[in-house]
Amino acid sequence: MALDGWVKGSFTAATLTRDTYRKGSGPVVIVVHEIPGITPAVERFANDVVNAGFTVVMPNLVGTAGREVSGKYVASSMLKVCISKEFTNMALQKTSPIISWLRALAKSLHAEVGGKGVGAVGMCFSGGFALGMMVDDIMIAPVLSQPSLPFNVGKGRGADLNLSPDDALVIAQRAADGCQVLGLRFDQDKLVGDRFNSLRELIGDAFIAIELPSRSPKDHSVLTEQRDEASVQRVLDFFSEKLK
Numbered sequence: 001m002a003l004d005g006w007v008k009g010s011f012t013a014a015t016l017t018r019d020t021y022r023k024g025s026g027p028v029v030i031v032v033h034e035i036p037g038i039t040p041a042v043e044r045f046a047n048d049v050v051n052a053g054f055t056v057v058m059p060n061l062v063g064t065a066g067r068e069v070s071g072k073y074v075a076s077s078m079l080k081v082c083i084s085k086e087f088t089n090m091a092l093q094k095t096s097p098i099i100s101w102l103r104a105l106a107k108s109l110h111a112e113v114g115g116k117g118v119g120a121v122g123m124c125f126s127g128g129f130a131l132g133m134m135v136d137d138i139m140i141a142p143v144l145s146q147p148s149l150p151f152n153v154g155k156g157r158g159a160d161l162n163l164s165p166d167d168a169l170v171i172a173q174r175a176a177d178g179c180q181v182l183g184l185r186f187d188q189d190k191l192v193g194d195r196f197n198s199l200r201e202l203i204g205d206a207f208i209a210i211e212l213p214s215r216s217p218k219d220h221s222v223l224t225e226q227r228d229e230a231s232v233q234r235v236l237d238f239f240s241e242k243l244k
Helices: 040-051 071-083 098-113 129-135 155-159 165-176 195-206 229-243
Strands: 007-013 016-023 028-032 055-059 118-123 139-145 181-186 207-212
Touching: 007 098, 016 040, 016 098, 028 040, 028 098, 028 129, 040 055, 040 229, 055 098, 098 118, 098 129, 118 129, 118 229, 129 139, 129 165, 129 181, 139 229, 155 195, 165 195, 181 195, 181 229, 195 207, 207 229
Parallel strands: 028 055, 028 118, 118 139, 139 181, 181 207
Antiparallel strands: 007 016, 016 055
């Protein structure tokens, strides 16, 4: 299940260590996988980013890199996300601790590679992580694909952006200063809840929303399992516009 052509490494920050997979050259883009992990569909998308001229790093937060999706695998990864202290699953107005690790990773890569800044894309449970990384000025191309934390249990959680009030203020100011955020979702995806309206309230016109008509109740993963080719291209264009 090794990822073809990807260089495995690891990164440690604040006593937390995670494996990473790296490929490509050019400005840095961090691709954060969805549940259950770095699946072949996630790798396919990441390879598209590499081929568009970027240094791509995929941190492995849960699951086994390269493993195919199955019901049992999804359930086991979901359990790990639910019990891990690194992810804020249910609490309102709180930034997930893993975002501090991702910010440190982005800073380290930017110091090494250079360029105008870095980009990131999160998906599903990690969908809002790129938004939290906007606290740092180097994050200039944040992409949120079907953001789903905290889990949509009740109206409040379905609208929550997984941000502390202090982080939300910083992000709102960065958006006012010109940093745009690209968001993607299927319009009937209940896991996303009302977060797109929350994003519009927080950052206004800086939020670029791509909302696709749902073709099936199972439509969720815009860039991977239910991949929409036009949306993949829009993300690649966004990274090129902001980072090159």
